[in-house]
Amino acid sequence: MKILPYQPDQSGMAYSVGTTLDRFIKSKQSDFPFASGELSQLLRDIALAAKIVNRETNRAGLANIGGAFGQTNVQGEEQQKLDVIANIRFMRALSKGGEVCAIVSEEEDSVIDLQNGSGKYVVAIDPLDGSSNIDVNISIGTIFSIYRRKTPVGSPIQEEDIMQPGKEQVAAGYVLYGSSTMLVYTTGFGVNGFTYENSLGEFFLSHPAIQAPKDGKIYSINEGSELEWTPGVKNYVDHCKKSQYSARYIGSLVADFHRNLLKGGIYGYPSTQKNPNGKLRLLYEANALAFIAEQAGAIATDGVQRILDIQPETLHQRTPLWIGSEKMVNEAMGFLNKKREAVNL
Ligand code: F6P
Numbered sequence: 001m002k003i004l005p006y007q008p009d010q011s012g013m014a015y016s017v018g019t020t021l022d023r024f025i026k027s028k029q030s031d032f033p034f035a036s037g038e039l040s041q042l043l044r045d046i047a048l049a050a051k052i053v054n055r056e057t058n059r060a061g062l063a064n065i066g067g068a069f070g071q072t073n074v075q076g077e078e079q080q081k082l083d084v085i086a087n088i089r090f091m092r093a094l095s096k097g098g099e100v101c102a103i104v105s106e107e108e109d110s111v112i113d114l115q116n117g118s119g120k121y122v123v124a125i126d127p128l129d130g131s132s133n134i135d136v137n138i139s140i141g142t143i144f145s146i147y148r149r150k151t152p153v154g155s156p157i158q159e160e161d162i163m164q165p166g167k168e169q170v171a172a173g174y175v176l177y178g179s180s181t182m183l184v185y186t187t188g189f190g191v192n193g194f195t196y197e198n199s200l201g202e203f204f205l206s207h208p209a210i211q212a213p214k215d216g217k218i219y220s221i222n223e224g225s226e227l228e229w230t231p232g233v234k235n236y237v238d239h240c241k242k243s244q245y246s247a248r249y250i251g252s253l254v255a256d257f258h259r260n261l262l263k264g265g266i267y268g269y270p271s272t273q274k275n276p277n278g279k280l281r282l283l284y285e286a287n288a289l290a291f292i293a294e295q296a297g298a299i300a301t302d303g304v305q306r307i308l309d310i311q312p313e314t315l316h317q318r319t320p321l322w323i324g325s326e327k328m329v330n331e332a333m334g335f336l337n338k339k340r341e342a343v344n345l
Contacts, residue, residue, distance in 0.1 A: 021047055021183065021194045021203035031189050038099040039146070039171060042121055043185065046144060047203060049093035050175040050183055053086045053127070053142065054196060057134065057177045082134050083107055086127035086142065094123055101149055102157045104283055104315055111162055111315065117154045121170075122147045122161055124284040130252030139178035141254025145288040146171040162315070166287030166308035174254045174288065184210070184258070186295040207262075212298035215327040216264025220249045220256045228272035236268075236335035253280065257289050257323065261296060266324035266332060271303065278302075278320035282312055286321050299329045303336050 019027075025040045032039065087107040094100045094114070101119030103112045106126040124145040133140050148170050149161040173185030181196035183203050193207030219240040226234065240247070248265070250256050256267050271278050280286050290300035290307035300307040300323040310319065322329050322336075 017197070017200065017202075017204060019205040021205070024192065024194070024205050028187065028189070031187060038120065039187070041097055042094075042099040042123075042146065043171065043173075045093045045097040045099070046090070046173070047183060049090045050142060050181075051196070051201065051203075052089050052093075053082075053175070054177055054181045056085055056089070057082060057128075057140065080128070080131040080134055083128045083131045090125055090127045090142070090144075094125075101153070102161060104162060106281065106284055106316075111157065113157050120149055120153045122149050122157075122164075124287070126281070126284040129254055129285065130250075133250070133252050138250060139176060139252050139255035141177065141252060141258075142175040143254060143285055143288045144173055145169050145284060145291070163312045165311050166282075166290055169287060169291045169308075172288035172291040174258070174292070176254050176258050178255060178258075182206070182258070184292065186292050188291075188295065191292050191296045210261065210296045212261050212293065212296040213264030213325055214297065216260065216266065216325040217243075217245045218248050218260055218263060218265030219245050219328070220247075220260060220265060220267040221269070222249060222251065223247070225272060228274050229270060230273065230336075232336040233268070233270045236332050239331075239335060253285060253289070257293075260324045261293065261298065264325045264328075266322065266328040268323075268332065269321045270336075271320040275318075277318040279318060280321050282307070282310060282317045282319040283315065286319050286323075289321075289323055293323050297326065298324055299326050300324075301329060301333065303333065 022044060025043050029037060029040050084107065087105055091103060094103055098116055099119055100121050100123050101114055101116050102122045103114065104124040126143045128140055129143055130140045147164050147168055151158045151161055171185060171187045173183060176182045182193055184191060184193040191210040192205060193210055194203035195206035196203050221237060223237065248259065260267055269278050269280050286307050293300045294308065300321065302310065302320045303322060307319065307321065322332055
């Protein structure tokens with residue numbers, strides 16, 4: 001009997017499809033010397049729910065699941081049907097896996113205790129961000145943060161398990177349902193992006209080791225709010241115009257962030273005179289993107305301090321957010337408070 005070592009095909013007749021998300025997650029498990037595979041499984045659960053939500057968002061125009069649900073969420077925002085569906089999908093995936101003990105969701109008033117005795121992770125999630133864009137077929141996203149619980153596994157969930165600053169995240173990511181669907185995540189060892197291959201039903205590594213440009217020429221801010229801006233924000237945006245930066249703002253945080261991460265730019269949702277805390281939520285929007293930004297060499301601040309250092313006090317706490325290329329964010333900080341040095345993160 002002849003036995004030959006496997007020789008990868010060199011003919012080019014069948015192109016290689018590359019590394020699946022699953023295989024990549026498995027190959028990175030050794031980054032955590034004491035991990036028992038639960039975090040890997042949790043990431044796979046999220047990816048599965050993302051595939052289902054991707055299917056639902058793609059069908060939205062046909063399946064009568066576009067439009068408003070008829071209720072408002074805890075933020076007082078009108079819930080879209082897909083917000084509710086995405087929330088159910090992620091809740092189900094996270095509760096079945098067994099790795100998670102509690103979930104904070106944009107769509108739920110309270111912390112959801114999964115009453116899962118073995119779960120050592122807490123997940124904060126915005127199941128479908130930018131959902132007012134669904135009906136007009138514009139990119140939307142999912143944002144998630146993963147924390148290790150502080151109290152012993154199996155004991156009742158405590159406030160300290162939930163109210164952790166972003167620097168305690170063990171993983172974070174987002175899914176962008178755009179012209180193609182992508183999942184981008186970090187476990188604190190760089191940032192990797194995966195593109196969904198519809199026909200195979202798999203995410204494949206397409207953007208390994210993402211590095212954000214140190215500088216950029218794109219600014220993303222809702223200029224319709226100018227009348228509410230502080231003089232510092234106004235001066236900064238005037239500066240962007242004088243410098244002939246490009247204005248790009250979709251109104252879908254994941255999409256705006258993703259573009260700026262790859263191309264170089266800044267996204268700003270400032271505090272205004274009316275809303276000193278801005279609009280975006282710390283636990284399931286700002287923290288995850290700040291972790292990813294820093295892992296890719298970019299930065300994120302609320303205008304005063306590093307996002308990842310903020311100690312949350314309430315579940316649905318809002319925060320101003322300036323996030324993106326290091327030089328641009330520091331330049332913006334110079335305008336926000338002329339007397340203070342640009343934040344050195
Ligand atoms: O989560 C809130 C959100 O929809 C973000 O995705 C987006 O960047 C922002 O609000 C848009 O807010 P506005 O309509 O005030 O510009």
